[in-house]
Amino acid sequence: MTANTTRALTSLKGIAWLGMSLLALGVAAYAFAIMITPAMRSPFAEGLLLARPVVAPIHFAFGGIAIVVGALQVNRWLRSRFVSLHRWLGRFYVIAVAIGGVAGVALALSSSAGWVASAGFGSLGILWLATTLMGYRAIRQHDTTAHRSWMIRSYALTLAAVTLRIYMPLSEMLELSMAVAYPVISWIAWVPNLLIAEWVVRPERAEIVASGSATLRV
Numbered sequence: 001m002t003a004n005t006t007r008a009l010t011s012l013k014g015i016a017w018l019g020m021s022l023l024a025l026g027v028a029a030y031a032f033a034i035m036i037t038p039a040m041r042s043p044f045a046e047g048l049l050l051a052r053p054v055v056a057p058i059h060f061a062f063g064g065i066a067i068v069v070g071a072l073q074v075n076r077w078l079r080s081r082f083v084s085l086h087r088w089l090g091r092f093y094v095i096a097v098a099i100g101g102v103a104g105v106a107l108a109l110s111s112s113a114g115w116v117a118s119a120g121f122g123s124l125g126i127l128w129l130a131t132t133l134m135g136y137r138a139i140r141q142h143d144t145t146a147h148r149s150w151m152i153r154s155y156a157l158t159l160a161a162v163t164l165r166i167y168m169p170l171s172e173m174l175e176l177s178m179a180v181a182y183p184v185i186s187w188i189a190w191v192p193n194l195l196i197a198e199w200v201v202r203p204e205r206a207e208i209v210a211s212g213s214a215t216l217r218v
Contacts, residue, residue: 021071023162028064035060055103062100063161069093070155094136097154101129113182120186128157149201156197160190
């Protein structure tokens with residue numbers, strides 16, 4: 001790979017991270033805003049907050065924290081230069097996911113949108129908790145490669161909050177009823193994200209294995 005190609009890829013990654021971070025900040029800001037400003041709530045958010053006045057705000061608040069902190073954590077430049085900050089933010093991220101994930105599963109189990117939506121969002125919540133736990137466990141075992149892979153998966157699931165808020169207005173533009181759209185969105189909000197995460201982490205693992213094999217041969 002030439003130096004120009006490397007620089008171009010680095011620039012593209014930087015642009016992608018910036019775009020992702022801006023979307024994450026926007027979603028987090030909206031989550032915090034609707035908790036304190038009823039006028040900003042959509043009918044769906046209003047109904048959810050009225051029906052689950054404790055669990056829903058907990059999920060919104062800690063999900064908002066996770067999506068902002070996670071954006072900083074996946075930036076290689078930041079985590080390599082501010083190692084101590086990366087570790088502390090990592091702790092905040094794990095705590096935010098733990099609380100927000102449990103609240104999310106509770107919301108899914110009590111969803112009035114039917115069993116398909118409950119299964120979709122329930123699976124998201126369980127996998128969100130599981131991938132984050134695996135990432136935390138890996139770093140406790142000093143396995144930075146596995147830690148990075150699991151946390152990429154975890155944050156891909158965190159970003160379901162972004163994709164959800166893309167699909168919801170899109171379904172309204174297409175004039176799809178909530179009864180039809182919501183069960184579908186409960187799956188497509190996160191399954192493609194997780195597939196993309198797998199596509200990202202597999203080349204990283206292959207590169208590390210190849211580097212290790214080359215070292216052994218030397």
